[in-house]
Amino acid sequence: MKNIRNFSHCELLLFQLLYDTMGHTILLNGKISPLGQRLSELFLEDGTNVIRADEGEPGENPPGEEAEEQLTIIPWTRHSSVSVHNVLVEAINKLDTIDEVVFVFSALMQNKPLHELGLATIDSYIDNYVKGGLYFLREVLGYFQKQKQGQLSIVLHTAGLEVLPPIDAVGIGGIKTFTDSIFTLYQNEPIMINGFTSDTTTPEDFAYFIRNTLTEKARGTHGKWYRHSDRSVWNALGFAHKGK
Numbered sequence: 251m252k253n254i255r256n257f258s259h260c261e262l263l264l265f266q267l268l269y270d271t272m273g274h275t276i277l278l279n280g281k282i283s284p285l286g287q288r289l290s291e292l293f294l295e296d297g298t299n300v301i302r303a304d305e306g307e308p309g310e311n312p313p314g315e316e317a318e319e320q321l322t323i324i325p326w327t328r329h330s331s332v333s334v335h336n337v338l339v340e341a342i343n344k345l346d347t348i349d350e351v352v353f354v355f356s357a358l359m360q361n362k363p364l365h366e367l368g369l370a371t372i373d374s375y376i377d378n379y380v381k382g383g384l385y386f387l388r389e390v391l392g393y394f395q396k397q398k399q400g401q402l403s404i405v406l407h408t409a410g411l412e413v414l415p416p417i418d419a420v421g422i423g424g425i426k427t428f429t430d431s432i433f434t435l436y437q438n439e440p441i442m443i444n445g446f447t448s449d450t451t452t453p454e455d456f457a458y459f460i461r462n463t464l465t466e467k468a469r470g471t472h473g474k475w476y477r478h479s480d481r482s483v484w485n486a487l488g489f490a491h492k493g494k
Contacts, residue, residue: 276349279303279305288454289354289457302324329377354405355407357421359418360417375421400440401441443473444468448479455478460478
């Protein structure tokens, strides 16, 4: 066994990370989005207990064998307030507590002019995407308020688009403004809330940025937007990627 003085700086950082996440439980939504799926994998690699709320039927998205002990998958129906409530109840029953929630809003890329969208498409988007997200966050904030502690990260992923399709602009823009609002409304509450945005087209890069930012500085802070910029230009010039 090595003496602690003989460990490299990287090894010591890894041990500290594993120690900090031991017994830590994160609830996040995935695997329907590549970003949510990758975040789930990164948190598992850190030794964190992960509860993943997947849209679908039980058994549709089974965990890999290597992650079964740390990963709990709970199916949910996004537009159902009862289903969202049951996700938290089942998560708490299985792991006793939820320390942190990472909720991902990804643009759905309904890339049509507004006048070409059917009324059923608009209704479905509002019910599933906007209302479903608010249902989920309502339950999470209520739970953290009762626990008198909790860390919430709201992630907006627009896949690098400078101009969103009209219906995505409504959803992403509304959640952005909503997040700004709860930064203020919960500033004196025992809940830490932050936001993450990115202009990268690569979910992999954004996932590393979120995980690393949470590990290094975001946990324990409140009311900040952390923005990840696409490094493709720097990579093209030969600079190393610093997010990994």
